Amino acid sequence: MDTDRTTRYLARIGVDPATVAVDREGLRRLQRAHVLSVPFETLAVVGHPHRPDDPEGVDHDPDALYRKVVDRERGRGGFCYELNELFRTLLASLGFEVTRVAARVADGPDDPGHPPANHQTTLVSLPDASAPVVADVGMGVPTMRRPTPLTGEPLTDEAGVSWRVRECDRPDADYRTEYRRAGDGEWTVRYRFGAVARERPFFAAAREFLTAAPESPFTGDPVVSRATTEGHLKLRPDELVRVERGEERTDPVAPGFWDAVAREEFGLAYDPARRSRDPDV
Incomplete structure (x- = not known):
């Protein structure tokens, strides 16, 4: 990722390039800014929930991912293979030492139905970290x-969710990422991963x-x-579900207002027809 692209990516997540530091605090600021700015979304997989348009499909070419998330006026998001791949590239361009690793999302003690590297x-x-x-x-x-x-050190974020990474005793993973919401007594495994x-x-x-x-969690509703x-x-x-410090509020969204909510709350102006109109996409 060249300097121009790096600068535009930082602008997308609201970070001034002059404030970036290659240390733990600098990484914390980048990660927090990213998740507050770029949505997790699967619209490219399943399409609009209230229009019969065919979904645009997922293009994992690095340039296509960059255009989708950073360049497009609609400010799209993506899922793990897209967002973590782009973020890894951004970190590398800033001077961080990064490693792409495979994980397996947990769904019960034996992870039924989830393929490796999902x-x-x-x-x-x-x-500055041991x-x-x-x-x-x-x-x-x-x-x-x-x-x-x-190291297993637990960290609690401003949403009241604690996270930790511990060694895993299963033969198919080295570590497990766990979380615990405020009020929970037990830790929940989010995913297991290898360090390779x-x-x-x-x-x-x-x-x-x-x-x-058809059985994928990403091929149902967006x-x-x-x-x-x-x-x-x-x-x-x-x-639309809003959760703040454990308090949840749900507001109905009529089909005719779905686009407006997606734009106002997530910065998404989803238009799959743009793909066919724009030769640069």
Whole structure:
């Protein structure tokens, strides 16, 4: 990523390039800014919930990802293979030491139905940290807002969610990322991951499953979510959910107002026809 693209990416997430520092605090600021600015969404996979347009499809070419999330006026988001891949590239361009790794989202103790490498995340080695940290901007709810060290140290964010990364005793993973909401007694495993560096083709099979298989969680209703200062927003086909410090409010969204809510709350002006009109997309 060249200097111009890096500057435009930082502007997309509201960070002044002059304030960037290659240390743990600098990474924390970048990660928090990213999840507050760029939504997790699957509209490219399933299309608009109230229009019969065909979905545009997911293009994992690095240039296409950059145009989708950073360049387009509609300010799109994406899911893990898109957002964490772009964020990893941004960090590398700023001088961070980054490693792309494969993870497996947890769904019960044995992860039934989830293929390996169904999540991509990033490890970052920092000059002022004794161990690498997980820097993840590609999850839905709950969202990891800050770098989380592999030491098991728990960190609680401003939304009241605690995160930690612990060693894993399973043969298919080295670590597990866990979270605990305020008031919860137990920790919940978010995903398990290995510390081995992976190239982009390693994720091809899982990407295909998530974007095409009928049983994939991404091929049903579209998912749109974004972190807020003390909680998150989630847009469903018929409602908007706001959660702030554990308090939840749900407002109905009529089909005719869905686009307006997506634009006002998430910065999305979703228009799949743009793909065919714009030769640069």
